[in-house]
Amino acid sequence: MEYCIFTEPQQGASYDDQLAFAQAAERLGFDGFFRSDHYLHMGDGDGLPGPTDAWTTLAGLARETSRIRLGTLVSSVTYRLPGLLAIQVAQVDAMSGGRAELGLGTGWFGREHEAYGIPFPAKRFGLLEEQLAIVTGLWSTPVGETYSFAGEHYRLTDAPALPKPVQSRVPVIVGGGGPKRTPELAARFATEFNIGFRSEAESAERFAGVLAACERVGRDPGSLKLSVALPTLAGASASELERRAENLGRTVDELRGDVNIVGSRDEIVAKVERLVAIGAQRVYFQLMDLQDVSHVEYLGEVLAHLPR
Numbered sequence: 001m002e003y004c005i006f007t008e009p010q011q012g013a014s015y016d017d018q019l020a021f022a023q024a025a026e027r028l029g030f031d032g033f034f035r036s037d038h039y040l041h042m043g044d045g046d047g048l049p050g051p052t053d054a055w056t057t058l059a060g061l062a063r064e065t066s067r068i069r070l071g072t073l074v075s076s077v078t079y080r081l082p083g084l085l086a087i088q089v090a091q092v093d094a095m096s097g098g099r100a101e102l103g104l105g106t107g108w109f110g111r112e113h114e115a116y117g118i119p120f121p122a123k124r125f126g127l128l129e130e131q132l133a134i135v136t137g138l139w140s141t142p143v144g145e146t147y148s149f150a151g152e153h154y155r156l157t158d159a160p161a162l163p164k165p166v167q168s169r170v171p172v173i174v175g176g177g178g179p180k181r182t183p184e185l186a187a188r189f190a191t192e193f194n195i196g197f198r199s200e201a202e203s204a205e206r207f208a209g210v211l212a213a214c215e216r217v218g219r220d221p222g223s224l225k226l227s228v229a230l231p232t233l234a235g236a237s238a239s240e241l242e243r244r245a246e247n248l249g250r251t252v253d254e255l256r257g258d259v260n261i262v263g264s265r266d267e268i269v270a271k272v273e274r275l276v277a278i279g280a281q282r283v284y285f286q287l288m289d290l291q292d293v294s295h296v297e298y299l300g301e302v303l304a305h306l307p308r
Contacts, residue, residue: 001272001276001280001281001282001283001306001307001308002031002032002227002281002282002283003030003031003282003283003285003303003306004025004030004031004032004033004034004069004282004283004284004285005021005022005025005030005032005033005034005284005285005287005296005299006034006035006036006073006229006284006285006286006287007021007033007034007035007036007286007287007288007290008035008036008038008286008288009035009036009051009052009057009290010036010038010039010040010041010042010047010051010112011041011042011043011045011047011288011290012041012045012046012047012048012049012290013049013052013290013291014049014052015052015057015060017290017291018035018052018057018061018290019060019061019064020293021033021287021290021293021296022061022064022065022068022070023064023065024293024296024297024300025068025296025300026065026066026067026068027300028296028297028299028300028303029300029303029304030068030296030299030300030303031068031069031282032068032069032070032071032101032282032284033061033065033068033069033070034069034070034071034072034073034101034103034284035054035057035058035072035073036054036072036073036074037054037055037072037074037075037076037079037103038051038109038112039051039053039112039115039116039118040109040111040112040115040116042109044249054072054075055072055075055088055089055092058070058071058072058092058096058100059091059092059095061096062092062095062096062097062099062100063095063096065096065099066097067099068099069099069100069101069171070092070096070099070100070101071100071101071102071103071171071173072101072102072103072104073103073173073175073194073196073229073284074103074104074105074173074174074175074194075102075103075104075105076105076106076107076108077104077105077106077107077124077127077128077131078107078113078118078119078120078121078124078127079107079118081154082130082131082134082135082138082154083134083138083154083156083159085102085131085135086134086135086138086139087163089102089135089165089170090139090163090164090165090170091163093165093166093167093170094163094165094166096166097166098165098166098167100165100167100170101170101171101172101173101192102135102170102171102172102173103172103173103174103175103194104128104131104132104135104172104173104174105128105174105175105176106124106125106127106128106176107120107124125181126152126153127153128185129185130149130151130152130153130154131154132172132174132185132188132189132190133149133151133189134149134154134156135172136172136189137149137161138156138159138161139161139164139165139169139170140169141159141161143162143164145161146158146159146160146161147159147161169191171191171192171225172189172190172191172192173190173191173192173193173194173227174186174189174190174192174193174194175193175194175195175196175227175229176195177195177198177202177206179206179209180209182210183206183209183210183212183213184213184216184217186210186213186224187210187213187214187216187217187219187224188217188219190224191223191224191225192224192225192226192227192282193206193207193210193224193225193226193227194227194228194229194284195207195227195228195229196228196229196230196284197229197230197231197259198228198259199258199259200258200274200275200278201258203228203275203278203280204278204279207226207278207279207280210224210226211224225281225282226279226280226281226282227280227281227282227283227284228275228280228282228283228284229283229284229286230259230260230261230283230284230285230286231255231259231260231261231286231288232260232261232262232285232286232287232299233245233248233252233255233260233261233262233263234261234262234263234264234268234285234295234298234299234302235263235264235295235298236264236265236298237264238252240298241262241263241264244289244292244295247289247292248288248289261285265301265302265305268299268302268306269302269305269306272306272307273307276307285299
C-alpha cells in the first residue's frame with residue numbers, strides 16, 4: 001500500500017504553502033505529494049493569493065524534496081500541447097531524480113477556461129486518447145530515433161523525442177467514473193487507474209471494470225495499480241475535527257458518510273482497511289486547507305497504523 005497527500009491549491013495556496021505540505025509529507029513517511037491542476041478556485045472564497053501552475057510548482061518541489069513522489073491528479077488535456085507536456089514532465093522527472101508522475105484527464109471546469117482564455121471544446125475524450133498516445137510514444141522512442149504521429153487533433157513530424165525522463169517509464173495515471181471508455185484508455189496507456197470521490201461499492205465496481213478492460217486488450221491486470229482519492233478530515237478529538245471542518249465552511253456531520261475519510265486514527269484505519277479489501281493499492285488523502293500543516297502531521301501519526 002502507498003499513501004499520498006493530495007491538495008487543491010487553486011482554493012487558496014502559495015508555493016510556500018505547498019512546499020510546507022510536501023516537505024512535511026516527505027518527513028512523515030508519505031509516498032507522494034500530488035496536486036490538482038486548476039487555474040480558478042471553486043465555490044466560496046476569493047482564492048487568494050491566486051493560482052499556481054502545477055508543473056511549475058512541481059519543478060520547484062523537485063529541487064526542494066529528495067524522496068517523495070510528485071505529480072498531478074490530474075492535468076487537463078486542454079491546458080498544454082502533448083509534445084510540450086512530454087518535455088515538461090520529463091524535465092521535472094530529471095529535476096527530481098526520477099520521481100515525477102503524470103495524471104492526465106479530459107478536464108471539466110469550463111469557467112476557468114473562460115476566465116483565462118483557454119479553449120474548451122465540447123468533446124475532449126479524443127484529445128485525451130491522442131495525448132496519452134503521444135506522450136508515452138515520445139518517452140518510449142529510442143534515443144537517436146524520431147517519433148511521428150498523425151491523428152484527428154495533433155500531428156507530430158519527426159520529433160527527436162527528447163529529453164528522455166530519468167525513469168524508464170514515467171507513471172501515468174488515468175481515472176474517472178466512465179464505465180467503458182476510460183477503463184479502456186487506462187488499460188492501454190496507464191500504469192495506475194484512479195477513482196475519486198466515490199463510495200466503496202462504486203469504487204469496487206470501477207476497479208472490476210478496468211481489470212476486465214485489461215483482459216480485453218491482452219494486458220496482465222496485475223500490472224495496473226488501483227487507487228482512490230478521497231476528501232479527508234482527520235483529527236485526534238471531536239474539537240479538532242470541528243475546527244478543521246469549520247475552516248472549510250462545513251460541519252463534521254456534513255463530511256461524514258461512506259465516501260469521505262473522516263475521524264480519528266481508528267476510524268481512518270478501518271476505512272483504509274475496507275479500501276484495501278476492494279483492491280486499492282494507493283490512497284490519496286485530499287486535504288483542502290493548505291494553511292493547516294498540522295493536518296498532515298496528524299495523518300503522519302496515523303500512517304504507522306495503516307496496512308502496508
